[in-house]
Amino acid sequence: MAPQFVPYTADVETVEPRFDEDLQTVIEKTERYIAESVAAGATGRAVRDAHAKGYGLVRGEVEILGGLPDEYAQGIYATPGRHDALIRFSNGSPHAGADARLGSATGLALKIFDIDGPTLLADEPDTRTFDYTNINGPIFFCNTVDHYLFIQDLFLEAPSYFAQGRPGAHRFFRDFVTGKGTLDPEDWAWDEFLAFLRLSQISPMNVLLSTYWTMGAVRHGDYMAKVRIAPDPSFADAVVRRRIDPTSAAEVFRPALVAELSERPYAFDIQVQLCTDLERMPVEDVTVEWPERLSPFITVATLRIPQQDISGDGNLEKMDALSFTPWRVTAEHAPLGNIMRARKKVYRHSSILRHKLNEQQRTEPRSADELLP
Structure with missing residues (x-):
């Protein structure tokens, strides 16, 4: 029997009684940490309050697949085609410094270009960019x-x-x-x-070998989903520098990424898991992993990464100047739940202050060509 997907309705979300008050406190703490990070951090610059250390900015291409079932061909995935993209690999910690001190939580932030429709950011609705900010854990x-x-x-x-x-x-x-x-x-x-x-x-590994999830739920057109970006097995099998020992050197994740991409191309699958049961696949409880036996992940697009050189210091500077947020999406892909809702204002305030302190221009690129050849 085919699974019955739960349709999206506004009442799947509930708002915490003190949401606005608590959110303002979070924003104030975040801004204070970012301001203090200039002197307290290892870089002499203001850093993000999460994913403070980046491992590289990478050029890619997203191919949205044709022939998808109607339930998956929703929003941006309703129109097959190819789109340039940028990827930022990072550590999840709010601190910079030696990799051994930061843990093995890593992130993949993806920016897709030339997407039709306004974003959900009131101050930049017409950027024609679409972001994912995923981490290497499903919860x-x-x-x-x-x-x-x-x-x-x-x-x-x-x-x-x-x-x-x-x-x-x-x-x-x-x-x-x-x-x-x-x-x-x-x-x-x-x-x-x-x-x-x-x-x-999570065991430390080459960032190319991790799978990255949205953690929280998002709209998928008429339905609700979680989205993951998973290594294409045929490309993952070719990776040479697989296990990472953070104690072997101050920098281990970036050198491994740089070396792999200088030698060969790579690819991930962008996959969607649709909600079939709000009790066992909740929107508001992000500590719960949605069971794949209730709804498998279906590949809706391919993220291709060509062989490239990202070794220069300029790569990290360009990466640092970029802004990623789960709310730079169209309405058909709106993040869902209290934690995802909180990220909208926190990310915006964090980005504005960080760019100001670092004297960086805060503008959304119109193409990958603006940053990488």
Whole structure:
């Protein structure tokens, strides 16, 4: 029997009672961290409050496939064709510095060019660009903006916790579960903590070999989905520098990426998983992985990466000046849920302040040619 996909309706989302108030506090903390990062960080520049360290800006091409089933041929995927693209590979940490100190959470941010229709960003509706900001885990460790308030503090303060060895780690875990002592025992953040533990146990590997998820749900035209960007197996099999040892050198992820792309092309599959059951595939609970037995991932596009040289310092400078946000999409692909909704304003405020402090022009490119040959 063919799966019955749940149609999108506005009532699938619920708004937290203190959403606006808590969101403003998150924005203020984010801006304070970014401002202080100029002096406190390892780069002498303002950095992002997440994915502070980039591993490379890469040129690519997205081919939207033809002949898709109607349920998957939605929004931008309703029209087959080829689009230039840019990809930023990064570490998920809010800190820069040696790779061994940052963990193995990595991100793939994708910018697709020449997409018809206005974006959901009021101050830049006509850029004709479309972004994904995915991480190498299918879930996220925070369900509400209220919880994000203390989780944000913990991640920004993580180096000082873990510098104290096992006692510091114990305090980090305790403060995570108890909300730094603010939560009643029945409200302790066990779901978020278990999601964090799962993500923290990801083995370090070449960023080309990871699969990257939207974490939260997004609209997919008439339906709801999660989207992942997964290595094409035939290209993944050819990767030589597979396992990464962050303790072997200060920089390990970028050199491996640079070397692989200088020797061979690569490809990912862009895949969509449609929601079939809101109880077992919830929109608001991002700590829950949607079971593939209920709805498999279907490939809707191919992301091709040609062989290229990204070794120059100018590559990192161009990457740093770019802005990516899950809300630079058309309405048919709107992010869903409280955490995804919060990212709209947080990303915007973060980007504006970071560009101002770094004296970078904040403009959206019209083509990949503006940045990479």
